[in-house]
Amino acid sequence: MDILYIENKVKDWHRGESSGHDFSHIERVRNNARKIALHYPHADVNVVICAALLHDVADHKLIDINSRDGVYEMMEKWIKEAGGDAITTQHIIHICQNISYSTRDKNKSLSIEGQIVQDADRLDAIGAIGIARTFAYGGAKSRPMYGEEDGNDTISHFYEKLLNIKEMMNTPIAHQMARERHLFMKEFLSRFYDECGIKKD
Numbered sequence: 001m002d003i004l005y006i007e008n009k010v011k012d013w014h015r016g017e018s019s020g021h022d023f024s025h026i027e028r029v030r031n032n033a034r035k036i037a038l039h040y041p042h043a044d045v046n047v048v049i050c051a052a053l054l055h056d057v058a059d060h061k062l063i064d065i066n067s068r069d070g071v072y073e074m075m076e077k078w079i080k081e082a083g084g085d086a087i088t089t090q091h092i093i094h095i096c097q098n099i100s101y102s103t104r105d106k107n108k109s110l111s112i113e114g115q116i117v118q119d120a121d122r123l124d125a126i127g128a129i130g131i132a133r134t135f136a137y138g139g140a141k142s143r144p145m146y147g148e149e150d151g152n153d154t155i156s157h158f159y160e161k162l163l164n165i166k167e168m169m170n171t172p173i174a175h176q177m178a179r180e181r182h183l184f185m186k187e188f189l190s191r192f193y194d195e196c197g198i199k200k201d
Contacts, residue, residue, distance in 0.1 A: 001046050005082040010053045019140035020133030021056050025124055029055065033120035039173045040112055047088060047113045050079065051095040055121055058096060072097070101161060110170075119174035122165050127181025130162060131188055146196070158189060
C-alpha cells in the first residue's frame, strides 16, 4: 500500500487546522503507533499507520456531523487508490470509526491494530503536548481558561477527560508511556492553581 499517498491526502485535509487536530498531531499519533506496534509483531503495520494517519479526518470536532458518511466514503476512496484491498479498507475505516473517547463504551471490538492507534491517539491527549492541545482547542472554541460554574472551561476538561486517560490504555507499553505524562499534568494543575492564588484540596 502507498502510505505516502495517504499521508499527502491527510496533510492537505488538515491544512490550516489550529484547534490541536493539525497534521503535527497526526504525525505524533503515527509515530507513537509505530513505536507501540513494535511490541506486537503480529500486528499489520500498514493498517496501523494508515489508520493513524486517517483517524481524525472524520472527527466530529472538525466536520459537520451530517457530512460524515461522505467523508468516510472519501477515505475509502483514498485507501483503495493507495492500493488497499476491500478487507484492509474496511478494517481501517472500522478503526477510525471506533477509537474516539466518545465511543469508549462501544469499541470493545477493536482489533490489536485499532487498540494500538487508539492508545497512540490517547497519548497525544495527555502530558505537555496534551496540555498545549487542550488550551489550543479551548481557545478555538472561545472557552475561558478557568472558573465557569457550568464547567465549560478548559481546566474542567482535565477532570472530565484527561486525568482519566492513563487507566484507559489498551496495551501495557502505552500504559507505561502514559504514567509520566499523567504525573506532568497533575504537576501542571498544581502550579496553575498556585500561580492563580487558588486553594485546591
